[in-house]
């Protein structure tokens with residue numbers, strides 16, 4: 001008899017998830033089967049669920065399994081996979097984090113060192129769950145880690161709750177600040193104090209930012225941002241006027257505006273405001289707006305006449321995940337990392353988990369198989 005495991009099948013936006021039992025695959029050469037401990041609900045999962053991030057655009061097939069921000073335990077290793085990406089021996093039972101996408105390693109993009117832009121990129125949530133290896137997303141008992149993925153053994157004593165955010169949110173904001181070449185003593189504005197925004201706050205301080213200002217409309221999130229290192233916060237509910245918010249950022253940054261602004265909201269209308277908050281030569285980093293079809297007018301002279309630039313950052317280079325893990329290890333006792341996950345739901349309650357995440361009733365919800 002073949003062993004089976006559960007997944008929450010995603011048939012399309014607006015449809016409830018369906019728990020299905022599917023055969024557990026044996027990993028092929030270089031691949032790894034992971035028993036999922038925790039899989040968070042990230043912004044892109046929510047966008048896919050709402051239907052404003054079309055997985056079909058990435059070559060996605062339905063039904064699939066959503067979920068990509070996760071961690072788990074090695075259940076089985078394929079032939080030839082004996083070490084993690086740092087050369088540590090890998091065995092069944094090890095706690096690991098891994099990238100949820102894989103570059104081919106030999107296309108023109110990969111050869112230029114841009115695996116995140118691989119011409120043949122393979123990603124969680126885009127394969128059909130009805131086809132082998134079935135466990136193609138994080139919301140299930142298992143996840144199939146394809147050959148060529150970056151894999152890092154989690155240091156002993158670092159719990160799943162703390163490392164689950166490493167392979168998406170945390171790596172993504174590290175990659176964003178690296179792309180923007182955030183420098184020592186620069187100033188930063190972060191739009192959005194969800195999971196990404198809280199990580200971004202701590203990471204900006206770790207890069208040596210002098211002032212980090214965090215903007216959100218939820219007071220509890222802003223209070224948490226302070227504990228993640230924010231020097232100042234702006235509550236949109238208290239300061240509803242955009243001009244007043246821009247003036248406040250200028251005041252907090254010595255009258256100049258911020259050197260780097262990072263968008264972690266996923267709404268087009270926040271972009272012009274963030275650009276206005278920048279100083280001359282400021283860099284605007286767009287990460288949250290992955291949902292196509294939304295726009296908001298903005299005046300390009302505001303970029304040109306002030307030497308500002310705008311960067312879109314999707315995915316990250318695989319070694320960023322190692323940096324994320326080491327950041328968590330260094331900061332586990334210094335930051336309230338455990339509070340990022342504010343709600344856990346068993347896999348059977350996935351519909352309720354998505355509804356709560358959609359209402360922003362929780363900072364980051366996670367599914368526990």
Ligand SMILES: [Zn+2]
Pocket residue numbers: 042043044045068069168169
């Ligand atoms: Zn994500």
Ligand SMILES: [Zn+2]
Pocket residue numbers: 103104105106107108109110111115117118119120121
């Ligand atoms: Zn490639």
